[in-house]
Amino acid sequence: MGDAEGKAGNIGVLKSKRTDSRKAFDPAVFVQLQHKLQNSIKSQLKKLVKYDDVNPLRKENGSSAALGINLEKQLQAWKENSSWSDQPPKIKVSVPKGSLCNLSVDFDVGLPPDAVYNIVTDPDNRRVFKNIKEVISRKVLLDDGQRQVVEVEQAALWKFLWWSGTISVHVLVDQNRRDHSMKFKQLKTGFMKRFEGSWKVEPVFVDEKVCYPFKPKTWEEYSSCTGARGRVGSKVSLEQLIQPAIVPPPPISWYLRGITSKTTEMIANDLLAEAARIRGDLKTVTSAESESDGELEVCNSVDIKARWALHRRTARKHHRRLLTS
Numbered sequence: 001m002g003d004a005e006g007k008a009g010n011i012g013v014l015k016s017k018r019t020d021s022r023k024a025f026d027p028a029v030f031v032q033l034q035h036k037l038q039n040s041i042k043s044q045l046k047k048l049v050k051y052d053d054v055n056p057l058r059k060e061n062g063s064s065a066a067l068g069i070n071l072e073k074q075l076q077a078w079k080e081n082s083s084w085s086d087q088p089p090k091i092k093v094s095v096p097k098g099s100l101c102n103l104s105v106d107f108d109v110g111l112p113p114d115a116v117y118n119i120v121t122d123p124d125n126r127r128v129f130k131n132i133k134e135v136i137s138r139k140v141l142l143d144d145g146q147r148q149v150v151e152v153e154q155a156a157l158w159k160f161l162w163w164s165g166t167i168s169v170h171v172l173v174d175q176n177r178r179d180h181s182m183k184f185k186q187l188k189t190g191f192m193k194r195f196e197g198s199w200k201v202e203p204v205f206v207d208e209k210v211c212y213p214f215k216p217k218t219w220e221e222y223s224s225c226t227g228a229r230g231r232v233g234s235k236v237s238l239e240q241l242i243q244p245a246i247v248p249p250p251p252i253s254w255y256l257r258g259i260t261s262k263t264t265e266m267i268a269n270d271l272l273a274e275a276a277r278i279r280g281d282l283k284t285v286t287s288a289e290s291e292s293d294g295e296l297e298v299c300n301s302v303d304i305k306a307r308w309a310l311h312r313r314t315a316r317k318h319h320r321r322l323l324t325s
Helices: 002-024 027-052 071-080 113-121 219-225 252-300 304-324
Strands: 090-094 101-109 132-143 147-160 163-176 181-186 192-205 232-244
Touching: 071 113, 071 252, 090 252, 101 252, 113 181, 113 192, 113 232, 113 252, 132 163, 163 192, 232 252
Parallel strands: none
Antiparallel strands: 090 101, 101 232, 132 147, 147 163, 163 181, 181 192, 192 232
16 A cells, blocks of 8 residues: 555656646746846846946937038038137136046037047047147057047146156047047056046037027028028037045145146147137138139130239239238
8 A cells, every 4th residue: 555655656746747847838938038038138238328328229419420410511611601719618626525626628619529529539639739748559449430449548748836747647538429429537547546537529500590580409400591501510528537646735736726727728728729720721722712713713804904903912812821821
């Protein structure tokens, strides 16, 4: 009888295993697993988007990448009308605990965002920014076309009282052309314990007054109401957090804060000067083209007096340009 009970018990165990194996192959289990997998992927993607601070499904308001602005077309608009008056950069200085200062600079530039972004991210931009003495090394770590992550080491100029010299700044730079942003952060500590910040370039509809009382919100609307001749400028924001290894006490810290603020202002003014140079080049090209048209008109004119008067006017313009260059 004991053997019979043992066999019955074994049969029961086998049946239980078969039942469990049938449950393991239950289609409902696969559906649940699929849902869990999808939720897990969505969760990871959300974390990734939050970490990169970039959502490819969301178009930022005012982003020139989202507006689809064509750089060549925009430069043509500036070529036709290069009038622009630079305003002084607006600088705000705050002092977070334990740091020397946090600087926020805002200013408008008379060039399209792509043109401004090209200046800021140019590997050889030390010709523009006077505080960069030389680029010691530059290594591209990631390049997907629209976004680049670059490791850069530069020799930056410094001046304190009667002394001056250079300091090595080793930073990791994250450049994202999709929204015209650039973030930088110091890699190796030395004289500077923390040095980090960001650039942001946003579009500005320079000639939107032409559209009054209508206020354009997209490039299509702006192009339509200005007859495709409206210029697009840039609103540039620069943030910098500076923390030396040892924060000096007042009044030395006040003096250093003033020097840092002046250096940041110089960076903004260097960018404005480069934009003015580019606009000047565009104006020179336009002037050269109009002079060529004038010379052609001189050659084609039948009236000798008219030809001679046009020739003299062109010669005077050329002479004045040589004197001012």
